Amino acid sequence: MAKYDDASWHYGGDFPEGLSENNGATHTGMFLNWCISKGLISEDLKEDAEEEIGKIKRREITGAEFVMDCMDGKFSESDLNPMGNAFAQDYYKDETDFGNRFSSFADDYVNLFDTKAEENDYEYETFYHIEDTYENYDLMKQVIDHRFEEWKEYKGLN
Numbered sequence: 001m002a003k004y005d006d007a008s009w010h011y012g013g014d015f016p017e018g019l020s021e022n023n024g025a026t027h028t029g030m031f032l033n034w035c036i037s038k039g040l041i042s043e044d045l046k047e048d049a050e051e052e053i054g055k056i057k058r059r060e061i062t063g064a065e066f067v068m069d070c071m072d073g074k075f076s077e078s079d080l081n082p083m084g085n086a087f088a089q090d091y092y093k094d095e096t097d098f099g100n101r102f103s104s105f106a107d108d109y110v111n112l113f114d115t116k117a118e119e120n121d122y123e124y125e126t127f128y129h130i131e132d133t134y135e136n137y138d139l140m141k142q143v144i145d146h147r148f149e150e151w152k153e154y155k156g157l158n
Contacts, residue, residue, distance in 0.1 A: 002077050003074055003075065003076045004028075004076060004088055005027075005028045005074075005075045005092075006074045007025040007028065007067065008073055009024075010023075010025075011023070011024035016125065016126050016128055019128055021073075022064045022132065023064075023128040023129070023132070024073070024128060025064040025068050026063075026064045026128070026131075026132040027105075027130070028063070028064070028067050029063025029065070029068075029132065030109070030141075031075075031105055031144065032066065032067060032075060033056055033137055033141075034063075034140070034141055034144045035079075036053055036056055037057070037141070038084075038148070040084030041079060041080055041084060042079055042081050042084075044078060045078075045079045045080075049066070049070045052066055052069070052070045053066075059134055062132045063137065065132075090151060091104060091105050091144075091148075091151060092105045094106060098151060098154055102147060102150050102154070103147065105144070108140075108144070108147065109130075109140065110127065112140060112143055113130045
């Protein structure tokens, strides 16, 4: 199974000193949290992490904590069901036809939080400084919800 993301790709590279390795999974955690909320995860992941998925749904842990603690920082095709994978292939991955026509997850993530920072008269030092909070997840969730509707229309699923 192919990997969509791996936190070590982030914290193992040009990663800011002083940040937790969990910050390398903030973006992935927000996407996976959304997938959990939409029922787009695989049966295997549901079985393997049933208790932790409950914690996500109750907002006791964040998506990044889930990715790091339950998935060893890795997000792959085996974590999603067929619909989840079809969406992730078009939206989470970079340089896809859907992403080029509408937007990719990474572009939406950066644009959303850059706009939020600008509106509040500050700037994120790096992509990895975006806070892993439910307030931020709720903002990103709205964007992903919108893209998912666009994607379903793009795929003729409506």
